[in-house]
Amino acid sequence: xxxxxxxxxxxxxxxxxxxxxxxxxxxxxxxxxxxxxxxxxxxxxxxxxxxxxxxxxxxxxxxxxxxxxxxxxxxxxxxxxxxxxxxxxxxxxxxxxxxxxxxxxxxxxxxxxxxxxxxxxxxxxxxxxxxxxxxxxxxxxxxxxxxxxxxxxxxx
Amino acid sequence: xxxxxxxxxxxxxxxxxxxxxxxxxxxxxxxxxxxxxxxxxxxxxxxxxxxxxxxxxxxxxxxxxxxxxxxxxxxxxxxxxxxxxxxxxxxxxxxxxxxxxxxxxxxxxxxxxxxxxxxxxxxxxxxxxxxxxxxxxxxxxxxxxxxxxxxxxxxxxxxxxxxxxxxxxxxxxxxxxxxxxxxxxxxxxxxxxxxxxxxxxxxxxxxxxxxxxxxxxxxxxxxxxxxxxxxxxxxxxxxxxxxxxxxxxxxxxxxxxxxxxxxxxxxxxxxxxxxxxxxxxxxxxxxxxxxxxxxxxxxxxxxxxxxxxxxxxxxxxxxxxxxxxxxxxxxxxxxxx
Numbered sequence: 001x002x003x004x005x006x007x008x009x010x011x012x013x014x015x016x017x018x019x020x021x022x023x024x025x026x027x028x029x030x031x032x033x034x035x036x037x038x039x040x041x042x043x044x045x046x047x048x049x050x051x052x053x054x055x056x057x058x059x060x061x062x063x064x065x066x067x068x069x070x071x072x073x074x075x076x077x078x079x080x081x082x083x084x085x086x087x088x089x090x091x092x093x094x095x096x097x098x099x100x101x102x103x104x105x106x107x108x109x110x111x112x113x114x115x116x117x118x119x120x121x122x123x124x125x126x127x128x129x130x131x132x133x134x135x136x137x138x139x140x141x142x143x144x145x146x147x148x149x150x151x152x153x154x155x156x
Numbered sequence: 157x158x159x160x161x162x163x164x165x166x167x168x169x170x171x172x173x174x175x176x177x178x179x180x181x182x183x184x185x186x187x188x189x190x191x192x193x194x195x196x197x198x199x200x201x202x203x204x205x206x207x208x209x210x211x212x213x214x215x216x217x218x219x220x221x222x223x224x225x226x227x228x229x230x231x232x233x234x235x236x237x238x239x240x241x242x243x244x245x246x247x248x249x250x251x252x253x254x255x256x257x258x259x260x261x262x263x264x265x266x267x268x269x270x271x272x273x274x275x276x277x278x279x280x281x282x283x284x285x286x287x288x289x290x291x292x293x294x295x296x297x298x299x300x301x302x303x304x305x306x307x308x309x310x311x312x313x314x315x316x317x318x319x320x321x322x323x324x325x326x327x328x329x330x331x332x333x334x335x336x337x338x339x340x341x342x343x344x345x346x347x348x349x350x351x352x353x354x355x356x357x358x359x360x361x362x363x364x365x366x367x368x369x370x371x372x373x374x375x376x377x378x379x380x381x382x383x384x385x386x387x388x389x390x391x392x393x394x395x396x397x398x399x400x401x402x403x404x405x406x407x408x409x410x411x412x413x414x415x416x417x418x419x420x421x422x423x424x425x426x427x428x429x430x431x432x433x434x435x436x437x438x439x440x441x442x443x444x445x446x447x448x449x450x451x452x453x454x455x456x457x458x459x460x461x462x463x464x465x466x467x468x469x470x471x472x473x474x475x476x477x478x479x480x481x482x483x484x485x486x487x488x489x490x491x492x493x
Contacts, residue, residue: 003473014457014458015454015457017457018202018453018456018457019453021201021202021204022198022201022202022453026204027201027204027205027206028204028205029204029205029206031206031209
């Protein structure tokens with residue numbers, strides 16, 4: 001079996017490509033606690049609720065496709081609470097709210113100890129998600145499109 | 157009462173130093189730890205990942221393999237009920253042992269060796285060929301279809317790589333007119349490196365080394381995506397550690413052999429290495445490491461060949477090339493005379 005010249009060429013091409021990638025310095029892994037990606041303003045993170053703007057129209061609870069938002073009776077009003085175990089971050093509630101009482105934050109990296117903590121009643125819901133705490137100040141990274149490599153990370 | 161002087165003399169007694177320290181157990185352990193880490197790291201780099209990182213972070217996770225080894229040590233060894241108990245336990249130990257024994261015949265320099273024999277090259281190769289037999293026994297003893305298929309694949313390949321390997325070594329032996337590793341290296345120091353004298357034999361030896369040690373693209377007997385872990389599917393704990401390091405030991409020995417046969421062994425000896433008869437070994441180790449790194453780098457580039465493709469490469473490619481290498485050696489010898 002004598003290999004064709006094209007076969008040998010392809011073997012060499014594969015090896016050269018592999019060697020090239022060893023020395024190119026651009027990885028796609030984001031080392032999370034040390035590097036944090038800066039998110040855009042339109043990012044759909046956890047939801048913040050402004051209780052003073054709310055007019056108790058219940059539209060958010062009705063539009064929610066995952067049954068995550070539920071109305072609770074607080075005093076005389078009915079106000080929304082959220083269940084983060086169900087929420088799919090689709091943004092329907094934020095879009096439909098006529099008084100802009102619901103708003104996306106760009107916080108998404110949160111963990112809870114118990115299931116009950118994830119069901120937030122109106123008062124807890126209005127406090128908004130807490131900011132994540134890092135041991136060290138993380139490096140801020142921006143994702144950019146690159147023609148040759150696809151995605152590219154850059155420091156800010 | 158044994159004095160310190162006696163202990164030092166005992167450690168540096170060639171048969172003990174070569175088997176225990178270098179190129180024996182201690183050097184072997186360090187090289188394997190480094191190689192497995194480097195293999196994962198290179199594959200990660202080519203795939204735009206980081207690889208092992210968090211154990212000893214300043215050095216990029218070098219001791220990740222030590223952590224893995226500790227985990228293997230403390231894991232429970234499970235023996236399947238239907239396995240043949242005696243051969244199930246003994247076969248990996250013996251295959252590890254027989255893969256390790258050839259180290260005795262590897263010299264460190266022309267003045268420092270465990271034993272000098274006219275046939276030391278043949279001793280190394282003959283002992284290396286015993287180990288695969290135990291892979292076949294493992295496949296039979298495990299009573300598992302994946303082990304069985306894996307060991308059968310190994311059995312198919314044994315002939316396909318051993319015959320060309322031996323023929324390429326024979327070509328070099330004809331060229332140097334000896335089977336003694338020390339004399340082979342000494343001959344190369346007077347002439348040129350073997351890789352320049354007979355590049356075809358060097359190529360065949362290199363490819364057969366990768367076939368023999370289950371490197372990519374010939375990682376057929378252990379094919380993870382197809383047959384779990386091949387012959388070693390049923391193994392757990394430290395016995396699995398033995399199985400895993402088995403192919404690395406073979407790679408280590410064959411790479412050192414490649415350095416002796418084709419890359420001039422411990423020559424050229426420059427200043428700091430002339431101080432001690434053990435120091436030239438470092439040069440051999442560096443040359444061998446380069447060969448090993450080529451072997452582990454291929455993992456990140458190649459997919460896996462099928463069994464029939466590998467057999468075709470072995471019999472129709474490497475076998476023919478090794479005969480061409482033989483003819484080349486003969487003609488070179490005749491030309492010189």
